[in-house]
Amino acid sequence: MSGTDKIRQAGNDRLEHFVSDEPFDRNPLGAPLTPEQEKFYLASQWKLMWWKFTRHRLAVISGLFLLLTYLAILIAEFLAPYELHSRHPDFIYVPPQQVRMIHDGSFIGPFVYGTHYRLNMENLQRIYTEDTSQIYRIRFFCRSDPYKFWGAMESDLHLFCVEDGGTLFLLGTDRLGRDVLSRIIYGARISLSIGLIGTMLSFSLALVIGGIAGYFGGIVDLLIQRLIEILQSFPQIPLWMALAAVLPVTWSPLLIYFGITVILAMFDWTGLARAVRSKLLSLREEEYCLAAQLMGAKPQRIIGRHLLPGFMSHLVASATLSVPAIILGETALSFLGLGLRAPVTSWGVLLNEAQNISVVALYPWLILPVVPVILVILAFNFLGDGIRDAADPYA
Amino acid sequence: MLRYVIHRMLIMIPTLLVISALVFTIIELPPGDYLESYVAELQSMGETVDEQQIAFLREQYGFGAPAIERYFQWLTGMLQGDFGYSFEYRLPVSEVVGDRLFLTVLVSIATILFTWLIAFPIGIYSATHQYSWGDYGLTFIGLLGLATPNFLLALILLYFANVVWGTSIGGLMDPQYLDQPWSVNKALSVLEHLWIPVVVIGTSGTAGMIRSLRANLLDELQKQYVVTAKAKGLPRNRALIKYPLRSSLNFFVADIGNLLPRVISGAELVAVVMSLPTTGPILISALQSQDMYLAGSFLMFLATLTVIGVLISDLLLAWLDPRIRLSGGSSA
Numbered sequence: 001m002s003g004t005d006k007i008r009q010a011g012n013d014r015l016e017h018f019v020s021d022e023p024f025d026r027n028p029l030g031a032p033l034t035p036e037q038e039k040f041y042l043a044s045q046w047k048l049m050w051w052k053f054t055r056h057r058l059a060v061i062s063g064l065f066l067l068l069t070y071l072a073i074l075i076a077e078f079l080a081p082y083e084l085h086s087r088h089p090d091f092i093y094v095p096p097q098q099v100r101m102i103h104d105g106s107f108i109g110p111f112v113y114g115t116h117y118r119l120n121m122e123n124l125q126r127i128y129t130e131d132t133s134q135i136y137r138i139r140f141f142c143r144s145d146p147y148k149f150w151g152a153m154e155s156d157l158h159l160f161c162v163e164d165g166g167t168l169f170l171l172g173t174d175r176l177g178r179d180v181l182s183r184i185i186y187g188a189r190i191s192l193s194i195g196l197i198g199t200m201l202s203f204s205l206a207l208v209i210g211g212i213a214g215y216f217g218g219i220v221d222l223l224i225q226r227l228i229e230i231l232q233s234f235p236q237i238p239l240w241m242a243l244a245a246v247l248p249v250t251w252s253p254l255l256i257y258f259g260i261t262v263i264l265a266m267f268d269w270t271g272l273a274r275a276v277r278s279k280l281l282s283l284r285e286e287e288y289c290l291a292a293q294l295m296g297a298k299p300q301r302i303i304g305r306h307l308l309p310g311f312m313s314h315l316v317a318s319a320t321l322s323v324p325a326i327i328l329g330e331t332a333l334s335f336l337g338l339g340l341r342a343p344v345t346s347w348g349v350l351l352n353e354a355q356n357i358s359v360v361a362l363y364p365w366l367i368l369p370v371v372p373v374i375l376v377i378l379a380f381n382f383l384g385d386g387i388r389d390a391a392d393p394y395a
Numbered sequence: 396m397l398r399y400v401i402h403r404m405l406i407m408i409p410t411l412l413v414i415s416a417l418v419f420t421i422i423e424l425p426p427g428d429y430l431e432s433y434v435a436e437l438q439s440m441g442e443t444v445d446e447q448q449i450a451f452l453r454e455q456y457g458f459g460a461p462a463i464e465r466y467f468q469w470l471t472g473m474l475q476g477d478f479g480y481s482f483e484y485r486l487p488v489s490e491v492v493g494d495r496l497f498l499t500v501l502v503s504i505a506t507i508l509f510t511w512l513i514a515f516p517i518g519i520y521s522a523t524h525q526y527s528w529g530d531y532g533l534t535f536i537g538l539l540g541l542a543t544p545n546f547l548l549a550l551i552l553l554y555f556a557n558v559v560w561g562t563s564i565g566g567l568m569d570p571q572y573l574d575q576p577w578s579v580n581k582a583l584s585v586l587e588h589l590w591i592p593v594v595v596i597g598t599s600g601t602a603g604m605i606r607s608l609r610a611n612l613l614d615e616l617q618k619q620y621v622v623t624a625k626a627k628g629l630p631r632n633r634a635l636i637k638y639p640l641r642s643s644l645n646f647f648v649a650d651i652g653n654l655l656p657r658v659i660s661g662a663e664l665v666a667v668v669m670s671l672p673t674t675g676p677i678l679i680s681a682l683q684s685q686d687m688y689l690a691g692s693f694l695m696f697l698a699t700l701t702v703i704g705v706l707i708s709d710l711l712l713a714w715l716d717p718r719i720r721l722s723g724g725s726s727a
Contacts, residue, residue, distance in 0.1 A: 233656055
């Protein structure tokens with residue numbers, strides 16, 4: 001007798017799972033409803049959640065902002081005015097250039113002035129001044145710096161760039177004369193994807209481990225609980241630093257990228273796993289679960305059909321709130337030089353340039369990559385708040 | 396109470412054991428052993444290798460023995476106060492650590508006090524003025540603190556402290572007090588420098604604290620007894636302070652467990668940026684040069700510090716709230 005037959009035989013003892021074919025009567029009493037009431041009472045769970053979510057204005061705005069940023073990283077090459085590694089040896093540490101509209105009282109559309117470079121011979125400081133005799137118009141959908149789209153397709157189309165001969169450093173340049181704005185746009189690809197992939201990893205870890213703890217209970221649950229407590233009581237950043245330092249220097253940047261993601265996810269799942277476990281434990285006791293059991297539903301069906309939808313929204317909220325931790329973790333590690341390494345460029349790698357106080361004093365625009373970090377983290381927090389509030393639409 | 400204290404102390408032992416195993420695994424992860432790279436480094440610098448010293452160290456730390464055996468050697472060594480040998484400093488780890496650990500503790504405690512001082516009034520204000528502009532504004536500022544990477548805030552504050560007040564950059568005291576015995580002036584100088592790391596590390600914890608205090612207090616304020624108290628004409632402040640505030644105080648103590656790992660993490664990071672003479676910079680350099688015994692001992696110290704901090708907060712909590720100690724024995 002094969003394994004499946006055994007199971008089938010054992011399954012014969014239980015009732016056949018009964019599913020009614022009749023359409024579900026949502027209004028069995030037949031009391032007349034006003035159109036608004038009807039709309040509200042007949043709405044599905046997801047619709048209710050959506051309505052509740054849209055009431056949290058800040059969360060909707062944050063969600064849109066995040067959607068746009070994640071779309072932007074798909075076409076980073078096109079959006080950035082320069083290529084990631086293109087250097088401008090004559091323009092080192094140029095302060096941000098200002099976009100102007102009006103020259104000498106006449107309107108000529110967006111343009112930048114040329115820059116004039118002078119070396120202060122006393123303290124060897126580079127001094128850049130605007131050269132108002134030169135005008136360079138900003139163009140849209142133009143061809144300039146060539147790049148390889150996602151490392152494969154060659155192109156040189158940019159959303160905006162400057163006329164030939166001019167430079168367009170809206171956020172200044174760094175010590176090699178690379179455009180900071182372009183590097184921030186490229187860096188978003190790494191920083192944001194680490195946040196997403198890391199969270200997915202820790203989310204799956206949390207589902208499996210929390211699920212095991214909640215499903216089996218008893219000694220397994222106890223052990224997992226203790227392990228979570230221990231991991232949570234450990235200061236995270238030193239642990240991350242130690243593990244990141246262990247990654248072999250010989251690894252390729254891509255491997256390091258995945259290594260760092262795994263390290264970040266490895267200690268991030270604890271909070272989520274706890275949420276999974278406690279939700280599983282409490283939902284297991286609900287009457288509808290018992291009802292499903294009595295009707296002969298198998299565990300897979302109970303978990304998949306009745307339990308998971310019940311707490312998935314909560315989990316998504318918790319996961320959203322844990323993305324910032326991973327992004328900040330990567331930023332901190334790379335800032336210290338233990339995380340990602342050049343040529344991989346993330347916001348943390350960019351901030352690595354701003355490691356000492358003289359940068360703040362002399363080239364303050366090099367700390368600008370922190371602005372997208374703050375915005376994204378705030379947005380994830382608000383979005384998570386909104387989802388959490390909407391997660392239970394019947395409350 | 397005594398039973399609870401003993402029970403709670405006993406739990407620490409397996410916790411620390413698991414942590415030590417974790418730390419040891421990390422120490423073991425890099426390929427090769429330390430003495431090999433140490434010897435190679437000495438030779439590459441053209442220095443002579445003291446064969447006797449190497450042989451002694453090899454003997455002392457049992458290189459070549461299986462990992463389990465070395466783990467127990469490391470563990471028993473630590474219990475006897477021998478934390479291993481730093482190959483970078485060529486000193487026993489305990490001498491390298493010195494009063495850096497003390498300064499880490501100092502910064503951490505100051506940070507927690509700061510967090511409380513800030514979070515407490517703001518949390519109360521936010522809860523009593525729910526959905527007001529003040530509530531929104533303060534929550535937003537708190538979130539901003541949470542979202543700004545610590546290290547950068549440290550850098551910027553450091554710059555402004557230097558420009559505005561002329562505070563010397565880096566370190567926890569003015570340079571002239573380094574290696575001086577403790578005096579009033581030295582302590583004042585430390586205070587003058589301490590506020591930046593404290594503010595910087597505190598900002599990230601404060602936001603979380605404000606939010607949970609607010610939520611806690613809001614729950615409490617909606618309870619029947621508060622309504623009754625108000626209905627009977629108790630003044631607003633008294634109805635707030637007498638009971639609701641007290642019960643949310645418990646949570647303040649309980650939250651040390653969450654706060655402490657974060658504070659120590661933050662302290663390490665900020666210390667690197669500000670080159671504070673705490674454990675942070677040494678930990679980083681130890682990790683970068685793979686001076687793993689030093690790094691491992693640091694990790695162990697930090698973890699122990701956290702575990703002890705959590706223990707203290709649990710005991711305080713049990714002392715404050717008898718319900719916990721009654722249920723704690725069986726469930727914890």
